[in-house]
Amino acid sequence: MAKKEIQKDQKDKKGKKDKKTVNVGILGFGTVGSGTARILVENAELLKGRLGFPVVLKKIADLDISKDREIALGKGVLTTDSRQVTDDPDIDIVVELIGGLGVARELMLRAIKNGKHIVTANKALLAEHGQEIFEAAKKYGVSIGFEASVGGGIPIIKALGEGLIANRINYVYGIVNGTSNYILSKMTDEGVEFSKVLKEAQELGYAEADPTLDVGGADSAHKLAILASLAFGIPLSYKSVYTEGITGITPLDIAFASELGFKIKLLAIAKAADGQVELRVHPTMLPKDYLISKVDGVMNAIFVNGQETGDTLYYGRGAGDMPTGSAVVSDIAGIAQRIMSGAPPKSGLAAVNISGAPMGIRPMEDVESMYYFRFAALDRPKVLSRISGVLGENNISIASVIQKGRKEGEAVPLVILTHKAREKDVRRALKKIEGLRAVVTGKNCLIRVEGEE
Ligand code: HSE
Numbered sequence: 001m002a003k004k005e006i007q008k009d010q011k012d013k014k015g016k017k018d019k020k021t022v023n024v025g026i027l028g029f030g031t032v033g034s035g036t037a038r039i040l041v042e043n044a045e046l047l048k049g050r051l052g053f054p055v056v057l058k059k060i061a062d063l064d065i066s067k068d069r070e071i072a073l074g075k076g077v078l079t080t081d082s083r084q085v086t087d088d089p090d091i092d093i094v095v096e097l098i099g100g101l102g103v104a105r106e107l108m109l110r111a112i113k114n115g116k117h118i119v120t121a122n123k124a125l126l127a128e129h130g131q132e133i134f135e136a137a138k139k140y141g142v143s144i145g146f147e148a149s150v151g152g153g154i155p156i157i158k159a160l161g162e163g164l165i166a167n168r169i170n171y172v173y174g175i176v177n178g179t180s181n182y183i184l185s186k187m188t189d190e191g192v193e194f195s196k197v198l199k200e201a202q203e204l205g206y207a208e209a210d211p212t213l214d215v216g217g218a219d220s221a222h223k224l225a226i227l228a229s230l231a232f233g234i235p236l237s238y239k240s241v242y243t244e245g246i247t248g249i250t251p252l253d254i255a256f257a258s259e260l261g262f263k264i265k266l267l268a269i270a271k272a273a274d275g276q277v278e279l280r281v282h283p284t285m286l287p288k289d290y291l292i293s294k295v296d297g298v299m300n301a302i303f304v305n306g307q308e309t310g311d312t313l314y315y316g317r318g319a320g321d322m323p324t325g326s327a328v329v330s331d332i333a334g335i336a337q338r339i340m341s342g343a344p345p346k347s348g349l350a351a352v353n354i355s356g357a358p359m360g361i362r363p364m365e366d367v368e369s370m371y372y373f374r375f376a377a378l379d380r381p382k383v384l385s386r387i388s389g390v391l392g393e394n395n396i397s398i399a400s401v402i403q404k405g406r407k408e409g410e411a412v413p414l415v416i417l418t419h420k421a422r423e424k425d426v427r428r429a430l431k432k433i434e435g436l437r438a439v440v441t442g443k444n445c446l447i448r449v450e451g452e453e
Contacts, residue, residue: 021054022336025085025116027107028097029062029078032121032148034069035325036095040332041071047333055336061085086111093335095328096120105129112136117345119331121148121324124213127222127238130229143338143345145331150176150223151300153323154316155330160230160304167306169231171271173450174302175295176223178318179207179214180246180266184254184283185296188263191251206298217245217266220281224268231270231304232277232359242364244282253374253445256402256415257285260372263293264447276362285372285449365424369448370399373418375433376411376443379403383438384414390436394429396421399453411440419453 024040026033040047040057048054057077065078079085085094086107094111096118098104104125108118109132118137120126126133126149137144147157151174160169175181179201186197198215201207213219221241229236246266257264262285271278286293291313295301300318305311317323338345377383388398402415418426426446434441 019340021056022093022332022339023056023058023091024093024095024332025059025061025088025091026057026095026097027061027082027085027104028099029060029065029069030097030099031321032324032328033060033062033095033097034071035321035323036097036328036332037069037073037325038071039322039325039329041073043329047329051333051336051340053336053340055332058091059085059088082107086116087114091116092339093117093119093332095332096122096125097328098122099124101125101128105133108133109136112140112142115140115142117143117145117335117339119145119148119328119335121146121328123149123219123222123226127225127236130226130236137345141345143335145328145335146226147331148324148327150226151302151314151327152178152316152318152320153326154300154302154314154318155327156227156302156304156314157230158330159312159314160227164304164306164309164312167308169272170305170307171269172224172227172231172302172304173267173269173271173292174314175265175292175300176227176268176302176318177214177217177220177266178298178300179211180217180220181296181300182206182298183215184246184249184264184266187249187251188254188258191255193251194247194249215245215247217243217281220266220268224270224279224281227268227302228270228277228279232272234277234359234361237279237361240279240361242280242282242367246283248445249283249447250445252413253372253447256374256413257372257447258288259402260285260400260415260417261288262286262372262449262451263288265292265295267292267450269450272359273362276360278362278364278367280364280367283447285447285451287451290451365422365427367423368420369423369450370420370453371396371418371426372445372447372449373416373430374445375414375416376440377414378409378438379406379412380438383436386436386438387414387416387433390429390432391416391418394421394425394432396425396429411443417449 061082094116183197221243225238267284268281301315397419399417405412
């Protein structure tokens, strides 16, 4: 080491030795911001006992600081000026809990440039701009903690990055959106329409006023991109995630699924095979006796299959102030320990590439799955043979068929379950089947099926 570097090293070490506390600033005092602040304040002694030094909540910035969150904050902690968090030389860790891609990104990059370590719950920002953020963190030598970005209070990021570090990962799949799971569970239990349950969920505060990200699948896709990047060491690939939401699911399909022995869940799936990873979010039929089929309401659950461990399952609350706050504070504690011990920063995904050789993304057209089709078909001779003929011509083999009811001259539901088939073949076949005169266009349904053949 050159003389100058040695002097700097000694100065850094001395700085850390003299440091008595780690100071935290929070951007955003909404649901998760409140949970995080409450834990930092109310569990301050517990944290100090475990860490051996205090973590001090120095500032919270939000546009609305008049609302009483019933947290005993010291005088001067609240501010409407975000710069008092991002630019305060005394603040070591900036916690970004604003959400979204605009202001949150701007303030996070500003804080990074000011040498602040970052903790965030912002899955959309990481999934869509993660590369830029992790590069900036590396450049400025700061850590990024994002445990709260997936699965709320479930420590899934640590499980993938630390607990399973010895494994090659074969697959990760799970229910990572509580809103959609709540809606599907309610539709299943009560046999009611999607729109009715969504309205109720909004009234109860379980669904956002704009639920598009949740029920459209994008929130699950953001989370899957983060999980897959950790599990397979691939770049954040949000744009490569095939995404379908739950808005097209009807009580009729839920009833047919039940009759066939399945439940419908919005699954986020990342599977590795032959050097490629498939990334998909869509409603999925799962055998009723699978553990994941029993995960109902707002709960989340994630399966990770490691080569050495086999299946491991992580279950818990995927949202809410205190569970998500718990995940945020775990990152604060981890970074605080690194600061106090003088450990180098941990700036994210590249450090936890645990899958060996780089993998490509499998195009959705090449993905194989079993399928459930429901056609609205006229109940007359040869219709089934025409449909099955098209499926056969496209290498799709039928596993079972149900047709119920009879209305002269009207369409009835014709349900077909297939063996494993290729998405490309399925799309081609469906196009042809929708063109048949006996099949009503726009009234048909496709749901992918997971499980043993
Ligand atoms: N909107 C998310 C959900 C919240 O419904 O699960 C946590 O990311």
